[in-house]
Amino acid sequence: NAGVTQTPKFRILKIGQSMTLQCTQDMNHNYMYWYRQDPGMGLKLIYYSVGAGITDKGEVPNGYNVSRSTTEDFPLRLELAAPSQTSVYFCASRDGYNEQFFGPGTRLTVL
Amino acid sequence: KNQVEQSPQSLIILEGKNCTLQCNYTVSPFSNLRWYKQDTGRGPVSLTIMTFSENTKSNGRYTATLDADTKQSSLHITASQLSDSASYICVVSDQAGTALIFGKGTTLSVSS
Numbered sequence: 076n077a078g079v080t081q082t083p084k085f086r087i088l089k090i091g092q093s094m095t096l097q098c099t100q101d102m103n104h105n106y107m108y109w110y111r112q113d114p115g116m117g118l119k120l121i122y123y124s125v126g127a128g129i130t131d132k133g134e135v136p137n138g139y140n141v142s143r144s145t146t147e148d149f150p151l152r153l154e155l156a157a158p159s160q161t162s163v164y165f166c167a168s169r170d171g172y173n174e175q176f177f178g179p180g181t182r183l184t185v186l
Numbered sequence: 187k188n189q190v191e192q193s194p195q196s197l198i199i200l201e202g203k204n205c206t207l208q209c210n211y212t213v214s215p216f217s218n219l220r221w222y223k224q225d226t227g228r229g230p231v232s233l234t235i236m237t238f239s240e241n242t243k244s245n246g247r248y249t250a251t252l253d254a255d256t257k258q259s260s261l262h263i264t265a266s267q268l269s270d271s272a273s274y275i276c277v278v279s280d281q282a283g284t285a286l287i288f289g290k291g292t293t294l295s296v297s298s
Contacts, residue, residue, distance in 0.1 A: 117190070117275070117288035165229050173218065173279065175286070177229030
């Protein structure tokens with residue numbers, strides 16, 4: 076059981092570039108989440124999904140898009156990268172006991 | 187507005203000593219309260235989960251308490267170890283259990 080995996084671990088983007096942050100879980104969890112963590116701040120919810128084909132906005136969705144074509148994968152898309160999107164991004168999945176399992180994170184810098 | 191406030195912001199203790207971290211929240215009603223440990227450069231890992239009806243929950247040297255009346259929780263770490271150096275995050279779930287409100291965390295440094 077690998078749990079929740081994220082790629083890449085690090086990435087530097089130029090302003091206006093686009094990229095996809097990958098997230099995969101092998102625990103067959105229906106619920107999946109994307110958070111961002113800025114220095115000295117609590118995690119903020121970007122998007123979440125309650126199952127394949129269903130996604131919804133969280134607290135800070137602007138500038139991001141998601142899709143959920145399978146139970147396992149929940150990619151996060153940045154279309155036009157901005158310096159304000161410099162952050163650490165965490166993907167998580169949730170089991171039936173409301174326990175969330177986090178991936179190792181992707182550290183993104185936009186210059 | 188639903189908020190989770192943690193104190194202190196940072197803490198330095200000697201190895202072997204005990205410490206207590208505090209969490210105050212305004213989320214109401216809420217489903218559960220969790221404490222996570224986040225090592226530098228890693229994702230958060232769950233330590234304890236308590237429902238509104240529970241007063242205490244232990245996980246090895248970690249003991250969490252909850253007072254739902256005063257909306258306060260604490261995390262007590264006994265006989266600290268160097269590996270306890272990390273950020274400890276208090277997280278409160280709304281009544282539906284779908285929305286998590288994260289505190290900013292307390293950074294604990296354990297020195298030898």
